[in-house]
Amino acid sequence: MAISYWRRRDRYYRLLGNRCTQCNSEYYPPAYLCRRCGSESLVDVEMPTTGQILTYTILREVMSGFEGQQPIVIGIVQLDNGVKVLGQIVDTPLDALKIGCRVRLVFRKIRDESNVGQIYYGYKFTALC
Amino acid sequence: MARVIISSVGYTRVGDHWDKSILDLAVEAARKALKPYPNIRPEVIIVGNMFSSQSSKQEHLGALLASALNLTGTPAFKVEAACASGGVAFNVAYSKVRSGEVSSALVVGVEKMRDLDVSEASLALSMAESAEYTQFMGASFLSLNGMLARLYMETYNVSRSELSAFPAIAHTNAATAEHAQFRKAISVEDVSRSPLVSDPLRLLDCAPLGDGAAALLLTSEEFNGDDESMVEVLSSKISTDIFSIYERDDMLRFNATKDAASKAFSEAGISVEDVDVLEVHDAFSVSAALSVEAMGFSKEGEGAKDAARGLYALKGRYPALTFGGLKGRGHPVGATGLYQIAELWLQLKGRGNVNQVEGCRIGVAQNIGGVDTTSVVSVLARR
Amino acid sequence: MGSNPAMKTPKDAAIAGYGVYIPRYRLPSEEVARIWRGGEEAPLIKKAVAALDEDITTMAVEAARRALKMAEVKELGAIFVGTETKPYAVKPTSTIVAQALAQHKVLASDLEFACKAGTEALQLILALIGSGMIESGLAIGVDTAQGRPGDDLEFTAASAAAAYILSKRDGDSIAVVEGASSYVSDTTDFWRRAGQPYPRHLSRFTGEPAYFHHIQSAVKNLFAEFGYKPSDFKYAVFHQPNPRFPVEVALRLGFNLEQIKPGLLNPYVGNPYAANSLLGLAAVLDEAHVNDLILLCSFGSGAGSDALSIRVLDGVEVKRRKAQNKVMDMLKAAVDIDYATYAKLRGKIVG
Known part of the structure; x- marks a missing residue:
């Protein structure tokens, strides 16, 4: 996990996706080939840091590696450039969550390998509603 | 051939x-x-x-x-x-x-x-999704379906009790299926009142481990040779969709299933109306609903509502999950697609006992991987 | 050499932007008193508590991103993170901050000096710019301070971050450091041994020989060297471990309550250690006018103080309009929590 995380840290830290140089379609996660025009020419670009919730769930039983964090709110957010991104939604009272809420990108710990392993950081969202 | x-x-x-x-x-x-x-x-x-x-x-x-x-x-x-x-x-x-x-x-x-x-199994199941961009964020497979269920209910104004219809059908049939994990009927109310696990999904919306x-x-x-009731495979088609739901334009369309079904039906020379018995991938109540819609048994947004109306009950127009489906018979992941075929075989052979769909001739099985990222639709017929 | 010479601060280096991050959750001191003191009256403060998924790295990144946005600086030459609550004993937080800001051609390091590592970071960046080694740099004071459950420190030990971008002075600069004077001695008032989760302290000893002696010495030296008197300053921000000490030291040094009030955040935030006085400075810069003079004096156990005189420059108005979050906004966004939630958020429940 440590190495696969290292490889993607710019993606996770800065929401670094990519953009097709032919048709300007943007992607996060980055696309290998443009899904719209098929172009092979894509360049890295940071995604916008605000958007709105398209859907969300409150996960009450977490996967191995996320113990102690439950409940986790997970959402699919449409960023202001139209790209849909999956991420946790934090610091928002559960009863305030709703589809359409504006959100802003934040930098958080994703998981922590107890007290001896690595700490994995990345983006999450916080609702502005 | x-x-x-x-x-x-x-x-x-x-x-x-x-x-x-x-x-x-x-x-x-x-x-x-x-x-x-x-x-x-x-x-x-x-x-x-x-x-x-x-x-x-x-x-x-x-x-x-x-x-x-x-x-x-x-x-x-x-x-x-x-x-x-x-x-x-x-x-x-x-x-x-x-x-x-x-x-x-x-x-x-x-x-x-x-x-x-359970937490390790949840991690294992999440390998169906992107390890780098879904699993890394803590989004289990269950949570993806939770999000899908919320979107489905919101978009098509589906009520809680309508969403509960597929699990109730599954368990009604599982109650009399010898090989089922849960040989116990449950009501729509039981499903609707079960504990939330990834809202709006509740425990009884989800297939067990x-x-x-x-x-x-x-x-x-x-x-x-001269077996009178041979079960023939008329077609089997696989299709795939854009990997993660959040990468798709319309998250509520099961495109892989739609594509696989359309090709499988076409090759088998059948249409939706010809189908007598149906095994759909009801890993979650919402995936059953979206599956029957994608294959054309229900209109868009009507899958769960049709289930609530009885369309997919054992005595309905399209009997589904006839031995309990993933929810009632159980969902031992890599075996699930073959349980479905085996159950259609029982039906087409007339060996369904109390679960028998009388006079059935054409059976369809639909088995998906990921959130309809891979879909296999197979058509079987009694000869 | 004369005694206690003040530092010759570079006049061509200035604050170009600042950003603070105060986590959303607040633990009222009554909650600590309810659990550990049988409900006995507590100092009326609320301390900022970081969420389950926050640590100094995440808060440093949040504050730094805000500071960068305000400063509109493209490239940094150095990043120093002052903290005493590093999540890794070995592995710099400053490199994670650098990666998150996409700044790689930087001198990066973590500094530790109890609650004063933030002002140290700021002075080191100043020096690097003044010497011509770098054009711009980032200084961060950040902590997720923890008191042992039931200890007096638990009422106040808090979480927050304050980040400052310093750069070559120009028309948009916010403030310049006119003078600086530091004072240290070997005084063990508060410490945490390696590998231990919670610090120890010598209770009343933390006042007179530690806090008061070092702050008063640093400020008096600064005044002597530069000929300042308290009335020269519009604002004064002292390290504020509790609501009482900064008031007491201000009065002793001849300041009045009006001067310290705008930068006195302890009742609303608690003591976020290395972010403490830098947070107060940010609150003051949020409202200061051109040419105002600000006294900033940190204190770190162990022990020492950095006293800085800071002159507000013409750029303050324009830059402030670019700021995303004022300190006051973050104070308003607070949500009170109970002790059980605090215990969950800060990992005091071991599963």
Whole structure:
């Protein structure tokens, strides 16, 4: 996990996706080939840091590696450039969550390998509603 | 092209097999399938399995099973496509017989899930999704379906009790199915009042974790001689969609299922109206609803509502989940697609006992991996 | 050499932007008193508590991103993170911050000096710019301070971050450091041994020989060297471990309450250690006018103080309009929590 995380840290830290140089379609996660025009020419670009919730769930039983964090709110957010991104939604009272809420990108710990392993950081969202 | 016949089936009951290993289960199902035809030595063995590496620290299942069955020398290998592993393994076996490359094939689906903690099983299942961008964020497979369910209910104004209809149908049928994990009927209210696990999904919206194995012996026509009620595979098609739902333009469209179904129906020369019995991938109530919509049994947004209206009940127009589906019979992931085929075989052979759909002739099975990222749709007919 | 010479601060280096991050959750001191003191009256403060998924790295990144946005600086030459609550004993937080800001050609390091590592970071960046080694740099004071459950420190030990971008002075600069004076001695008032989760302290000893002696010495030296008197300053911000000490030291040094009030955040935030006085400075810069003079004096156990005189420059108005979050906004966004939630968020429940 440590190495696969290292490889993607710019993606996770800065929401670094990519953009097709032919048709300007943007992607996060980055696309290998443009899904719209098929172009092979894509360049890295940071995604916008605000958007709105398209859907969300409150996960009450977490996967191995996320113990102690439950409940986790997970959402699919449409960023202001139209790209849909999956991420946790934090610091928002559960009863305030709703589809359409504006959100802003934040930098958080994703998981922590107890007290001896690595700490994995990345983006999450916080609702502005 | 050879006609492909399902000569026999074998399976274990789904559930907690504390005393059986992944190989024990696979061998049990395989031997049951081979038993009626002691003179057939399958020319290929294909194993459908998703995460034996996680559950049993075991790979190389093909040769492992071949050796255990005293079938060394036989080509044998594992096929993996997440929860569609069983359906895809069936498709591969079917293709080999159909093409004439072999005249008999043993296909075995197996999964050992209960050796894992729930949180470990959840991690294993999340491997169906992007490890880098979905699993990393803590989004389990359950949570993706939770989000899908919220979007589905919101978009199509689906009520809680309508969403509960598929699980209730599944359990009604599972109550009288000998091999089902939960032989217990539950009501729509039971589903709607069960504990929230990933809202709006509740515990009883979701298929359980269970161990199990199912096997089929596929043969070309000549082995089956004058059997009056042969079950023939008319078609089997696989399709795939953009990997993660959040990368798709419309998250509520099961495009892979739609595509696979349309091709499978077309090749089989059938239309939706011809289908007498239906096994859909009801890993979650919402996935059942979206599946029947994608295949054309219900209109968009009407899947759960149609289930609530009785369309998919055993006595409905399109009897579905006739032995409990994933929810009631259980969902030993890599075996699920083969349980579906085996159950259609029972129906088409008229061996469904109290679960029998009277006079059925055409059966359809739909098995998906990921959130309809891979879909396999197969059409079977009684000859 | 004369005694206690003040530092010659570079006049061509200035604050170009600042950003603070205060986590959303607040633990009222009554909650600590309820659990550990049988409900006995507690100092009326609320301390900022970081969420389950926050640590100094995440808060440093949040504050730094805000500071960068305000400063509109493209490239940094150095990043120093002052903290005493590093999540890794070995592995710099400053490199994670650098990666998150996409700044790689930087001198990066973590500094530790109890509650004063933030002002140290700021002075080191100043020096690097003044010497011509770098054009711009980032200084962060950040902590997720923890008191042992039941200890007096638990009422106040808090979480927050304050980040400052310093750059070559130009028309948009916010403030310049006119003078600086540091004072240290070997005084063990508060410490945490390596590998231990919670610090120890010598209770009343933390006042007179530690806090008061070092702050008063640093400020008096600064005044002597530069000829300042308290009335020269519009604002004064002292390290504020509790609501009482900063008031007491201000009065002793001849300041009045009006001067310290705008930068006195302890009742609303608690003591976020290395972010403490830098947070107060940010609150003052949020409202200061051109040419105002600000006294900033940190204190770190162990022990020492950095006293800085800071002159507000013409750019303050324009830059402030670019700021995303004022300190006051973050104070308003607070949500009170109970002790059980605090215990969950700060990992005091071991599963």
